[in-house]
Amino acid sequence: MKAIILAAGKGERLQPLTKNKPKGLLKLLGLSLLERNIFLLKEIGVKEIGIVVGYKGEEIIRNLSFNLSSQIQLYFFKNPHWKKGNGSSLLCAQKFVQNEDRFLLLMADHFFEPKGAREFIERSLKEKGFSHLWIDTSAAPGINREDATKVKLEKNFIVDIGKNLKDFDGIDCGMFLLTPEIFPALKKAAKNNECTVTAGIKELAKKKHLKAEPIKAFWQDIDSFTDLKWARKKLLSSIRSPTDGWVAKFINRPVSLFLTSLLAETSLTPNQITFFSFLLSLASALFFFLQNSFVAGILCQLSSIIDGIDGEIARVKFKQTPFGSILDSILDRYADAAIISGLTFLSYMQKPSSLPIILGALALSGAPLSMLFKEKFKSTFKKTYLPQKEDQIANFLFANRDGRLFIIFIFSLLNLPLIGLLIISINSHLLTLNRLIQVKRNL
Amino acid sequence: MKAIILAAGKGERLQPLTKNKPKGLLKLLGLSLLERNIFLLKEIGVKEIGIVVGYKGEEIIRNLSFNLSSQIQLYFFKNPHWKKGNGSSLLCAQKFVQNEDRFLLLMADHFFEPKGAREFIERSLKEKGFSHLWIDTSAAPGINREDATKVKLEKNFIVDIGKNLKDFDGIDCGMFLLTPEIFPALKKAAKNNECTVTAGIKELAKKKHLKAEPIKAFWQDIDSFTDLKWARKKLLSSIRSPTDGWVAKFINRPVSLFLTSLLAETSLTPNQITFFSFLLSLASALFFFLQNSFVAGILCQLSSIIDGIDGEIARVKFKQTPFGSILDSILDRYADAAIISGLTFLSYMQKPSSLPIILGALALSGAPLSMLFKEKFKSTFKKTYLPQKEDQIANFLFANRDGRLFIIFIFSLLNLPLIGLLIISINSHLLTLNRLIQVKRNL
Numbered sequence: 001m002k003a004i005i006l007a008a009g010k011g012e013r014l015q016p017l018t019k020n021k022p023k024g025l026l027k028l029l030g031l032s033l034l035e036r037n038i039f040l041l042k043e044i045g046v047k048e049i050g051i052v053v054g055y056k057g058e059e060i061i062r063n064l065s066f067n068l069s070s071q072i073q074l075y076f077f078k079n080p081h082w083k084k085g086n087g088s089s090l091l092c093a094q095k096f097v098q099n100e101d102r103f104l105l106l107m108a109d110h111f112f113e114p115k116g117a118r119e120f121i122e123r124s125l126k127e128k129g130f131s132h133l134w135i136d137t138s139a140a141p142g143i144n145r146e147d148a149t150k151v152k153l154e155k156n157f158i159v160d161i162g163k164n165l166k167d168f169d170g171i172d173c174g175m176f177l178l179t180p181e182i183f184p185a186l187k188k189a190a191k192n193n194e195c196t197v198t199a200g201i202k203e204l205a206k207k208k209h210l211k212a213e214p215i216k217a218f219w220q221d222i223d224s225f226t227d228l229k230w231a232r233k234k235l236l237s238s239i240r241s242p243t244d245g246w247v248a249k250f251i252n253r254p255v256s257l258f259l260t261s262l263l264a265e266t267s268l269t270p271n272q273i274t275f276f277s278f279l280l281s282l283a284s285a286l287f288f289f290l291q292n293s294f295v296a297g298i299l300c301q302l303s304s305i306i307d308g309i310d311g312e313i314a315r316v317k318f319k320q321t322p323f324g325s326i327l328d329s330i331l332d333r334y335a336d337a338a339i340i341s342g343l344t345f346l347s348y349m350q351k352p353s354s355l356p357i358i359l360g361a362l363a364l365s366g367a368p369l370s371m372l373f374k375e376k377f378k379s380t381f382k383k384t385y386l387p388q389k390e391d392q393i394a395n396f397l398f399a400n401r402d403g404r405l406f407i408i409f410i411f412s413l414l415n416l417p418l419i420g421l422l423i424i425s426i427n428s429h430l431l432t433l434n435r436l437i438q439v440k441r442n443l
Numbered sequence: 444m445k446a447i448i449l450a451a452g453k454g455e456r457l458q459p460l461t462k463n464k465p466k467g468l469l470k471l472l473g474l475s476l477l478e479r480n481i482f483l484l485k486e487i488g489v490k491e492i493g494i495v496v497g498y499k500g501e502e503i504i505r506n507l508s509f510n511l512s513s514q515i516q517l518y519f520f521k522n523p524h525w526k527k528g529n530g531s532s533l534l535c536a537q538k539f540v541q542n543e544d545r546f547l548l549l550m551a552d553h554f555f556e557p558k559g560a561r562e563f564i565e566r567s568l569k570e571k572g573f574s575h576l577w578i579d580t581s582a583a584p585g586i587n588r589e590d591a592t593k594v595k596l597e598k599n600f601i602v603d604i605g606k607n608l609k610d611f612d613g614i615d616c617g618m619f620l621l622t623p624e625i626f627p628a629l630k631k632a633a634k635n636n637e638c639t640v641t642a643g644i645k646e647l648a649k650k651k652h653l654k655a656e657p658i659k660a661f662w663q664d665i666d667s668f669t670d671l672k673w674a675r676k677k678l679l680s681s682i683r684s685p686t687d688g689w690v691a692k693f694i695n696r697p698v699s700l701f702l703t704s705l706l707a708e709t710s711l712t713p714n715q716i717t718f719f720s721f722l723l724s725l726a727s728a729l730f731f732f733l734q735n736s737f738v739a740g741i742l743c744q745l746s747s748i749i750d751g752i753d754g755e756i757a758r759v760k761f762k763q764t765p766f767g768s769i770l771d772s773i774l775d776r777y778a779d780a781a782i783i784s785g786l787t788f789l790s791y792m793q794k795p796s797s798l799p800i801i802l803g804a805l806a807l808s809g810a811p812l813s814m815l816f817k818e819k820f821k822s823t824f825k826k827t828y829l830p831q832k833e834d835q836i837a838n839f840l841f842a843n844r845d846g847r848l849f850i851i852f853i854f855s856l857l858n859l860p861l862i863g864l865l866i867i868s869i870n871s872h873l874l875t876l877n878r879l880i881q882v883k884r885n886l
Contacts, residue, residue, distance in 0.1 A: 321886070322823045322882070323882050323883050323886050325819070325823050326879070329815070329819045330815075330816065330875060330879060333808070333812060333815065334808070336808075337804070337808035341804050341808075357800065360804070361780070361784050361787075361804075364804060364807040364808055365777070365779075365780035368776075368808075368811040368812075368815060369773065372772070372773070372815055372818065373769070373773065375818035375822055376768070376772045376818055377769065378818075378822050379818055380765045381765060436766075436769070436770060439765070439766050439769055443765065443766050
């Protein structure tokens with residue numbers, strides 16, 4: 001499938017941020033709005049993207065060509081008359097999609113939550129012959145979002161669209177799946193001196209050729225600083241992982257998300273962060289061997305927090321790779337093994353006996369079981385195991401990785417390594433036993 | 444979808460085995476041919492099965508009702524005129540499927556490899572409006588299987604069918620997906636005193652309403668002792684796992700398959716065998732702690748062999764369960780941990796120093812990595828990791844479970860536990876490193 005992104009406008013309200021650059025090049029957590037939309041389209045299977053530029057067009061072309069042309073096929077269309085309205089911009093790309101059944105249309109200055117975009121495409125593609133528009137019904141009717149483009153529905157069809165509708169059922173989110181029928185409609189509207197996409201869309205609505213897809217996902221038309229801040233906040237909260245345990249959720253994530261919001265602006269890659277977190281855990285182990293429980297504990301918890309950042313950066317910057325995911329899993333196991341070995345050594349030095357060694361062996365064999373169970377569960381039942389939901393009372397064992405490292409952290413600060421070792425060695429096995437019982441019971 | 448199994452005939456040639464029982468109740472590795480076909484249908488999503496009985500019908504009804512009625516909805520149809528031919532049997536079940544778009548038809552005395560049945564259904568369901576027949580083209584043309592029902596093709600359509608065709612393109616395997624059009628066809632054939640399914644099918648073929656689905660999978664019309672033996676052999680070889688390493692493939696499997704062929708006849712469940720294998724590994728660990736390296740080694744290898752049987756029994760008797768699969772994975776990790784702990788203890792007693800303890804920690808942390816990597820690979824790439832194919836030269840590390848336990852076995856027999864420990868502790872990490880490099884390289 002092909003897609004068109006309209007990036008010709010100026011975006012007056014975002015000045016001074018956009019004084020010297022077009023709105024589409026505005027950065028949001030390390031990627032420009034345009035880059036975000038291009039990666040989004042790539043992720044949902046779009047192979048060729050046409051970008052219509054106008055205001056500071058050369059800058060957009062230079063920027064995107066440099067950053068992205070090796071990753072996806074981009075075509076640029078220049079609209080010298082961009083001031084006329086975005087309808088004229090879409091007409092510039094007519095040839096690019098004229099022979100397609102349907103194509104996607106996005107506004108460069110809109111932010112879309114990826115899961116919403118995926119749902120919109122999936123649902124729209126099911127019905128042939130119509131054009132579709134992602135609409136937001138959550139705020140309507142009643143709440144008037146000043147300046148938003150509103151739509152009036154009859155069943156699933158959009159029958160009217162415009163900024164000044166008084167009676168409306170939803171808001172136009174700025175993502176369309178269109179048939180080439182839009183082009184004659186745009187030309188017809190242009191004859192009435194209405195050169196906007198909305199005016200063309202209105203023609204389709206009149207014929208009941210435009211279906212509404214109400215999608216529950218975050219989107220934002222970036223018109224002001226408030227919009228930009230809000231999108232940033234939403235984007236950050238959307239990359240939390242549903243598999244987080246309590247420690248991850250309430251302690252690690254708030255810190256790691258803050259760090260991610262800073263690091264996303266740099267060129268650090270997720271794999272570099274994975275390695276850094278791994279090095280921290282090796283350093284933690286080293287300090288255990290040096291019998292400095294306090295420093296070791298702090299490094300351990302720090303490593304646990306940083307361990308969340310690689311995934312966050314990957315998600316926020318569309319940099320998730322299979323290798324990165326596997327590397328992270330394997331290095332986490334090595335980090336665990338190193339820290340547990342160090343903890344065992346320190347426990348032994350404090351109380352030389354066979355007890356710490358037995359506990360160390362129990363902890364070493366128990367530590368990988370949590371992840372191992374989750375992966376096996378996933379491949380067996382084809383769904384993700386959500387510890388917070390399914391472990392029930394066993395959540396109090398804190399036997400997932402976040403909890404385990406946190407227990408080590410606390411008891412290391414207290415200089416009670418043997419107690420920490422005792423707890424993590426027993427809890428991982430209790431958790432595994434509990435999970436086996438749950439699976440057996442739920443079948 | 445509904446299915447009909449024809450189980451009314453007598454099966455003269457299998458006497459004396461079938462002297463007092465109908466052919467469908469003949470056992471093949473612990474399940475009757477009928478039970479095999481019923482489980483097969485259940486596995487591919489059939490919810491209701493009609494079974495037409497004749498010769499010794501009451502016995503079939505009693506037997507299946509007792510064994511299976513809690514697991515799937517069975518309907519029995521009695522054909523008092525079964526001697527007339529199997530066409531009359533199919534007509535007995537007409538009401539059962541009259542209102543279906545299509546239904547499956549199987550012969551009770553045929554054995555079908557499950558993957559073939561699955562492929563047949565999937566392919567047949569893609570095209571509506573026709574009837575379909577699983578045919579075997581591997582032996583044809585040329586090789587004349589005396590007594591088989593042959594088919595003549597024009598493109599994908601069957602244009603003639605019968606036992607005496609001289610010019611033919613394939614063999615009728617005895618599995619059909621039919622439209623209710625078969626019933627008038629059967630009645631028409633019956634008027635000409637031809638009361639067989641083949642005669643009815645021939646009517647569909649004449650109209651070009653019957654499509655051939657050439658499937659490459661094992662099937663067998665069980666007519667003689669040779670057929671039965673052959674099916675048994677094929678069934679046993681089909682349950683080998685594609686993920687087997689060399690030790691599993693060439694040493695463990697031949698033994699475990701032999702044991703499976705015996706144990707399948709008993710009522711032992713896969714989970715009982717999983718536990719037995721686990722107990723053997725605990726016994727192996729115990730003997731390591733008792734410093735009896737020889738017995739420990741033998742128990743270790745025995746446990747490794749028995750560990751294959753649970754899966755084999757599960758596959759051969761349609762008893763695979765998600766819980767069984769997860770339980771096996773988790774208990775294998777505990778078995779590994781117990782054996783490695785015992786091996787470490789013995790190594791330490793023979794050479795008291797920190798070396799065995801360090802190696803023990805390396806081995807304990809390395810042992811789960813092989814499975815962990817494979818599961819992570821599967822959930823990331825949505826395909827099974829095949830060590831024999833993908834590990835390449837790292838296969839020589841023998842660092843999968845079969846190889847690991849075999850190394851422990853050998854070095855325990857030689858009373859060199861520390862050497863065994865050294866090898867398995869290093870090899871598991873080398874294997875993991877090699878796999879990470881492979882994944883990185885292949886992206």
